[in-house]
Amino acid sequence: MSERASPVIGILGGMGPAATADFYRKLVLATPAVRDQEHPRALIWSDPSIPDRASAYLHGGASPIPGLIDGARRLEDSGADFIAVPCNTAHLYLEPVREQVDVPVLDMIDATARALALRHERSRVALLGTAATVRSGIYRTAFECRGLLSVEVHAAEQQLVSAAIAAVKAGDVLRAAELLAPVLEALERRGADAIVGGCTELPLAAEHLMVGSTFVDPSTVLAGACLDRVRSLTPDSVLKGPLAS
Amino acid sequence: MSERASPVIGILGGMGPAATADFYRKLVLATPAVRDQEHPRALIWSDPSIPDRASAYLHGGASPIPGLIDGARRLEDSGADFIAVPCNTAHLYLEPVREQVDVPVLDMIDATARALALRHERSRVALLGTAATVRSGIYRTAFECRGLLSVEVHAAEQQLVSAAIAAVKAGDVLRAAELLAPVLEALERRGADAIVGGCTELPLAAEHLMVGSTFVDPSTVLAGACLDRVRSLTPDSVLKGPLAS
Structure with a gap:
């Protein structure tokens, strides 16, 4: 061949x-x-x-x-x-x-930060992900290196995000979208220009939602x-x- | 582990x-x-x-x-x-x-014929696939072995099916669905109880169509x-x- x-x-x-x-x-x-x-x-x-x-x-x-x-x-x-x-x-x-x-x-983390910085210089970015990804700070560090600002996800919102991830893993994408919707709305109200779906399960749910700001899928x-x-x-x-x- | x-x-x-x-x-x-x-x-x-x-x-x-x-x-x-x-x-x-x-x-071919025979004994089955799959007779033989009857796909219909497969391979699923729609309607009019999407590209297009008879996806x-x-x-x-x- x-x-x-x-x-x-x-x-x-x-x-x-x-x-x-x-x-x-x-x-x-x-x-x-x-x-x-x-x-x-x-x-x-x-x-x-x-x-x-x-x-x-x-x-x-x-x-x-x-x-x-x-x-x-x-x-x-x-x-x-x-x-x-x-x-x-x-x-x-x-x-x-x-x-x-x-x-x-x-x-994938650095590639995402680089892509965001190219599109939205000095923009405000919110990260959705597992509690482990968020707490570890790997995205935050990558964002800072690329000159991006972070919008915090509150503890109650993180619980909804974690539940949405579990719902996708269990095959219930629509339930995940329901859980995610109020989180996205709140982050947009707090000024997020871009929301990173920093868990590979999340974009599967976000496809079912209207997202006003840019939803970035690292995968x-x-x-x-x-x-x-x-x-x-x-x-x-x-x-x-x-x-x- | x-x-x-x-x-x-x-x-x-x-x-x-x-x-x-x-x-x-x-x-x-x-x-x-x-x-x-x-x-x-x-x-x-x-x-x-x-x-x-x-x-x-x-x-x-x-x-x-x-x-x-x-x-x-x-x-x-x-x-x-x-x-x-x-x-x-x-x-x-x-x-x-x-x-x-x-x-x-x-x-996969025999597994599909077996599944059809379990659901539709002596039923009339139409096969959609590449010209090679259709002409080779592998599905027809498997159908006969399981007591299923075949509904023929005409030459002009086969051309539409082949074009639909090429459209999916080129990433245009909606175009493929348009090409497929009249073929499915004609096969149903000619009495097909079940239509086998005998090319792995076809179910991707059929998802966008209303199919009255049973659409069976071998994959x-x-x-x-x-x-x-x-x-x-x-x-x-x-x-x-x-x-x-």
Whole structure:
């Protein structure tokens, strides 16, 4: 096969599995291809058995690191040229994973902050995510580095966000949207220019809501970063053109 | 990790990539799980560079078999316990693949005929698919074995179906639905009790149409067959209960 040497996008997923399916769908939709053979190859390791990242961070539950390393190695051993992890909270644990594999592991958090800074200089950004993602400050730090201001999410609002994430994981997207609606309204009233759906489950619910301010989906940003990486590895591919948005 | 021995569903995809994302979404939705850790693990090799199956069958184009075997071996080598191929036309080429791997490769065509026969004994079934799938007769043979009757799709209708498949592959699902609508209406007028969306692209378009008769999606049937297989491998898992429908 002449295309044997084409790059392979590695996706370390299953956190949760619905978000992984959604991420791959976004990657396919973002690819400016009109026939199968123009799409890049991808290898997806979906391991929902990886211990809950938020529980590990907040309550000292079982560590997700061994499962993440196992998955990253499987992807590398099977030919992945780089690895994307479509799970925000997992980004708290990626440094030890990067130490164990020789292929790059992309950074969805920094890619999102960079994309926001390009679109909204000095803008006010609210972060929705698991309590672990929010408390860890990984997004806040990335926002500050890129000159963005943060709009706080209150404790009662965080409870609604956490309940919405659990509802998506349980398959009830409409319930999640109901839970999320008042939070988005309140954040917009408090001046948020952009709201980051910083948990891969949240954009699935936000699709069912009217959002006045900009809703930024980090997994869509990550899909774009994957295609950028493929283009850098194959400068003569059809992907060299402008990306579909 | 205590769940290291849990089964791994292998998915040989990329034919096309959007259908693969859709298949994994269906698999996740069909799983009766309320938390990530209850979902089975999956390994998805999405190789859109595999030569077009319909072109190979109809016009003697490049064979998809080497790419299919390469993918199946990757999945087996990386720990897949069995393999599902969410592409109807690829089923024309699965026998040589089965000879090259030691893990089972599920049969979506027979699983679909079996499901139809259980629901509609002696019913009249119309098959929509690529020209290659239709002409090959793999569905017709499976239908006959299960006592089902076939409703013919005329040549002009087949052209619309082929155009609809190409439209989905190019990302234009609504155009595909427009192309498909008159075909479905005509088949229902000619007495079809059930219409099989025998190309993984077609259910994506049919979601946008009102279908009076039963629209059967073989990739949904295949997702159910994967979960049945996981349950047979892990009799004590949460999947032992009735599946979500």
